[in-house]
Amino acid sequence: MFNVLAQYWGTIRRTFIAGNNAALKQAQLRVMIYQLPMMYGLLVVNTWGMVLPHENEIPAWQGIICPLVLTGFCFVRVLSWLRLARIRVTADDAVTLLRNSGRLAWVFSISFTAWSLSLLPHGGAAFKLHVAFYMAITVIGVIFCLMNVVKAAFTVTAIVNGALVVTFLSSGNGVFQAIAIDTSLVSMAMLVVAFTQFKNFSDLVATQGENKRLANIDSLTNLPNRRAFFASLDKQFDSAVASGGRLAVGLVDLDGFKSVNDIHGHSLGDHVLAEVASRLAQAARSTITLARLGGDEFGVLVTHDCSDAGLSQLGRSICDVFHYPVLVGEISVRLGATIGFSTYPHISRNKADLYETADYALYEGKRRSRGSVTIFSETHRNAIIRESQIAQALRSPDLASELHLAFQPIFSLERQRTVGFEALARWQSALLGTVPPGEFIPAAERNGVINGLTLALFAKALACAKQWPAHIGLSFNLSAHDFASESAVKELARCIVSSGIDPARLDFEMTETAMAKDFDQIQKTAKVLRALGCGLSVDDFGTGYSSLSYLCKLPLTRLKIDRMFVSGLKERTTAFTVVRTLLNLSRQMSLDCVVEGVETAAELQVVAALGATLVQGYYCSRPMEASAVVAFLQRENEHEAMVREAAQ
Ligand code: C2E
Ligand code: CA
Numbered sequence: 001m002f003n004v005l006a007q008y009w010g011t012i013r014r015t016f017i018a019g020n021n022a023a024l025k026q027a028q029l030r031v032m033i034y035q036l037p038m039m040y041g042l043l044v045v046n047t048w049g050m051v052l053p054h055e056n057e058i059p060a061w062q063g064i065i066c067p068l069v070l071t072g073f074c075f076v077r078v079l080s081w082l083r084l085a086r087i088r089v090t091a092d093d094a095v096t097l098l099r100n101s102g103r104l105a106w107v108f109s110i111s112f113t114a115w116s117l118s119l120l121p122h123g124g125a126a127f128k129l130h131v132a133f134y135m136a137i138t139v140i141g142v143i144f145c146l147m148n149v150v151k152a153a154f155t156v157t158a159i160v161n162g163a164l165v166v167t168f169l170s171s172g173n174g175v176f177q178a179i180a181i182d183t184s185l186v187s188m189a190m191l192v193v194a195f196t197q198f199k200n201f202s203d204l205v206a207t208q209g210e211n212k213r214l215a216n217i218d219s220l221t222n223l224p225n226r227r228a229f230f231a232s233l234d235k236q237f238d239s240a241v242a243s244g245g246r247l248a249v250g251l252v253d254l255d256g257f258k259s260v261n262d263i264h265g266h267s268l269g270d271h272v273l274a275e276v277a278s279r280l281a282q283a284a285r286s287t288i289t290l291a292r293l294g295g296d297e298f299g300v301l302v303t304h305d306c307s308d309a310g311l312s313q314l315g316r317s318i319c320d321v322f323h324y325p326v327l328v329g330e331i332s333v334r335l336g337a338t339i340g341f342s343t344y345p346h347i348s349r350n351k352a353d354l355y356e357t358a359d360y361a362l363y364e365g366k367r368r369s370r371g372s373v374t375i376f377s378e379t380h381r382n383a384i385i386r387e388s389q390i391a392q393a394l395r396s397p398d399l400a401s402e403l404h405l406a407f408q409p410i411f412s413l414e415r416q417r418t419v420g421f422e423a424l425a426r427w428q429s430a431l432l433g434t435v436p437p438g439e440f441i442p443a444a445e446r447n448g449v450i451n452g453l454t455l456a457l458f459a460k461a462l463a464c465a466k467q468w469p470a471h472i473g474l475s476f477n478l479s480a481h482d483f484a485s486e487s488a489v490k491e492l493a494r495c496i497v498s499s500g501i502d503p504a505r506l507d508f509e510m511t512e513t514a515m516a517k518d519f520d521q522i523q524k525t526a527k528v529l530r531a532l533g534c535g536l537s538v539d540d541f542g543t544g545y546s547s548l549s550y551l552c553k554l555p556l557t558r559l560k561i562d563r564m565f566v567s568g569l570k571e572r573t574t575a576f577t578v579v580r581t582l583l584n585l586s587r588q589m590s591l592d593c594v595v596e597g598v599e600t601a602a603e604l605q606v607v608a609a610l611g612a613t614l615v616q617g618y619y620c621s622r623p624m625e626a627s628a629v630v631a632f633l634q635r636e637n638e639h640e641a642m643v644r645e646a647a648q
């Protein structure tokens with residue numbers, strides 16, 4: 001009982017005192033737009049219905065002029081409500097319109113009541129009864145129409161019925177007094193019904209508002225969710241277009257969050273996310289919309305200062321929130337964030353593109369340098385266009401015939417001769433001309449055509465190697481995707497067996513990044529290749545993140561030290577120490593070691609002094625056409641013979 005009363009009191013307060021709930025006002029207005037023209041229609045019809053049968057009993061100014069003026073007012077109001085049905089009304093507009101309507105309720109009630117009562121001195125008892133009936137029935141109709149703006153319904157009832165009751169009670173006529181009492185009782189009952197209905201209506205609006213809020217909020221972080229983010233993007237994009245303003249979309253992805261979940265479990269991961277969200281919310285300026293898009297990805301919408309400098313600064317301040325570890329109980333977690341931005345209208349001209357380009361910038365940032373801020377630029381756009389051209393050209397039915405191989409010698413310092421060649425892919429596309437492997441290999445990987453490309457190249461490499469002397473090895477690069485594909489490996493093995501080449505001459509190169517993929521499958525592939533008798537190298541060693549424990553779990557035969565450590569190699573530099581350490585490591589692990597990228601005699605001298613046994617690089621030879629290999633080896637043999645002769 002107490003609860004019910006408290007609820008009613010809440011509604012009374014909302015209705016009469018603190019009635020500034022914008023959502024409720026908007027909902028009320030939506031209903032009024034359809035009900036109020038009907039109410040004015042009812043007023044007009046009832047008014048004329050009352051005066052026309054009595055036109056001879058009342059003076060013209062009261063019987064014609066006044067109804068005409070009142071009809072005119074009603075007509076103007078109907079027009080203005082019909083106009084509202086066609087335009088978008090904001091919450092602020094709704095508040096103002098309702099306030100004005102409340103005031104007009106006073107004006108209309110007083111005008112109609114004064115006019116109606118002014119008619120009473122004219123005509124006989126039937127006429128007076130008609131006026132009373134007109135006032136009472138019209139008020140009931142008006143209460144119905146004003147059900148959802150109950151404050152106005154109260155105003156109208158109080159004025160019209162108040163005046164009617166006072167006038168009729170004081171008339172001394174028993175019939176009129178009974179009518180007055182009846183009318184006021186019915187009106188009161190109507191008001192109670194109207195009030196209950198209004199309470200239900202306002203509760204419904206409040207529930208809808210709460211549902212909407214819940215549907216747009218991320219319960220873990222209390223930030224707007226993905227749906228709210230895209231709704232906001234829609235709105236802010238449209239307003240930027242309309243006002244000629246700027247807008248930036250930023251996507252933030254946490255670095256290192258996945259391992260937090262893996263190591264400490266999802267419950268701790270949730271705490272970390274909540275803490276991260278509150279830090280991000282602090283870092284984001286108040287003019288920025290920050291939302292959680294899902295998992296460990298957040299989105300920002302920026303409308304102020306969308307310059308590159310402004311966005312970089314904002315991005316940095318977001319990255320800076322990760323300077324301090326996140327503490328959950330006893331556990332301290334170190335995270336980072338990578339951010340990609342894109343801007344309207346500088347870069348993107350539509351919403352979908354704005355989001356996608358921000359996503360691309362994020363992906364680029366993650367690929368190049370985690371913890372960085374990347375702003376999408378024309379260079380990225382050109383890269384996307386180029387990538388899609390490459391993707392298309394890679395689907396050419398003539399791809400296999402457009403591919404060929406160059407071979408670069410691997411030189412043994414001990415034996416002073418070439419011991420093998422590394423096959424390097426070359427592509428002369430009919431559509432795009434020469435495309436370097438650094439471009440088309442990653443593109444083939446992303447487009448899922450790398451396995452076919454590898455097999456086509458491998459068949460060509462085997463065909464060439466079969467022409468070479470039996471002691472010359474062939475090193476062949478495999479993509480991480482080849483290592484991860486059971487069927488590709490089976491096909492490679494089948495090629496080796498059917499070629500009849502001695503598998504001991506073959507060496508497969510894998511990069512460290514391959515190990516980050518499905519390690520179990522990598523291990524299986526490595527075992528298959530080794531079981532066939534082939535060698536297995538880790539390429540570009542020192543540039544990836546492979547842990548030594550991973551290396552130990554693979555049946556490797558060789559490390560290839562990346563050329564990054566060799567270029568400009570001088571004694572006592574960091575690179576010098578790295579090369580020496582890696583050479584020692586390979587010796588300790590009983591692995592061969594090729595030092596890549598040796599370009600000068602000075603570099604060769606340094607690596608030789610460090611104990612390198614195998615080298616590769618422009619100093620020995622640039623990659624050469626397949627047709628040049630045999631002649632190259634021949635020249636080497638002749639040179640060797642000359643040196644031997646001279647020595648004798
Ligand atoms: P990589 O496997 O490290 O190949 C060595 C790259 O270094 C080759 O570039 C070679 O031309 C270049 N190089 C060799 N000596 C020197 C030197 O002294 N100085 C300099 N600056 N560069 C030198 P290329 O042919 O452009 O190949 C680039 C990368 O593309 C390769 O790096 C490899 O990762 C990939 N790749 C090439 N062919 C294939 C292939 O058939 N399959 C796969 N999966 N990847 C391939
Ligand atoms: Ca290689």
Ligand code: CA
Nearest residue numbers: 539540560596
């Ligand atoms: Ca390499």
